[in-house]
Amino acid sequence: MILVTGGTGLTGSHLLLYLSRKGERVKAIYRTKQSLNKTKSLFKYYSVEPDKLWQQIDWVQADITEITSLEPVFDGVTQVYHTAAKVSFKPRDKEILMQTNVEGTANLLHLSIENKIQKFLHVSSIASLGTYENPITEKTHWNWKEKHSDYAVSKYLSEMEVWRAGQEGLQVVIINPSVILGAHFRDNGIGKIITKVNNGMRFYPPGGNGFVDVWDVVRIMTALMNKNVANQSFIISGYDKTYKELLSAMAISSGKESPKHKLPRFMAEIVYWTGKIFGKAFSKSMLNTLFQHPHYSSQKIIDELDYVFIPFQASIQNLIEQYQKVYRK
Secondary structure (H helix, E strand, O other), X not given: OEEEEOOOOHHHHHHHHHHHHOOOOEEEEEOOHHHHHHHHHHHHHHOOOHHHXXXXXXXXXXXXXXXXXXXXXXXXXXXXXXXXXXXXXXXXXXXXXXXXXXXXXXXXXXXXXXXXXXXXXXXXXXXXXXXXXXXXXXXXXXXXXXXXXXXXXXXXXHHHHHHHHHHOOOOEEEEEEOEEEOOOOOOOOHHHHHHHHHHOOOEEOOOEEEEEEXXXXXXXXXXXXXXXXXXXXEEEOOEEEEHHHHHHHHHHHHOOOOOOEEOOHHHHHHHHXXXXXXXXXXXXXXXXXXXXXXXXXXXXXXXXXXXXXXXHHHHHHHHXXXXXXXXXX
16 A cells, blocks of 8 residues: 655645556545545546546545554555655744655655565755755765755655655655646645736846756656656656746746846845845745756666656646636636
């Protein structure tokens, strides 16, 4: 049986849909019944028989930060996809980031070793790689001299837990996705950006980043789980785009006007300091990412799986169509 953590999040919910379509026996963790609603709506959007697929999943209420609640979850499990994570760039969330992303991962790894799990696939982030060289590859080493967000530190430390478990004999794989394109969660990530594009955006940040379609991430995850590969990490980034290119593509697909003006640094600084005054600040490292453009190489995963990513324009078009159908007024 397959265990999926983070099944109510963007990557985890798409993974559950993909696995259930394949007829796999799946167990998934959830924290609250309310958190299941987004995943249920995703199943309804993508399937003509959502209830049938939903019933293939054994949902278990548990918290990855509470190891006692996790112990019974591992009964009958042979593979683990760990997608659960706290994502935040607010300084006040440092403690919960460390609890969820580091301690939670350590708990899962401990039980995986104890229960002789065949393979553990950990979903990390490009944030754990640093940005001091281009292109960034799996050989790029973390540099503590850089200024990192608390989120990035938590993801790096969670990877250290995974590698430690690998040394103890657990078969592990780490993937480092770039910014994941998926529209089904309007209140965070890319969903928030699409909402802003729909409401009209005048300014675009001058930097750029790596981006990847959520379905590419899911397909690569399952391919790596079922392939004879272990104790390795893979960057998963389908597109190297400036923020202007991304926002313009979204605007065109939405029938909206593209942002025309480059965001000045002083304006971003004003937003940052205003947020700090009113207790709604994001990290300075997050601010800096708006003006940087790291380049990520996915050549290793392309070679390993002979993989072809979904074309950028097709991904954006599908993204906007999903958003409009799910959140149409």
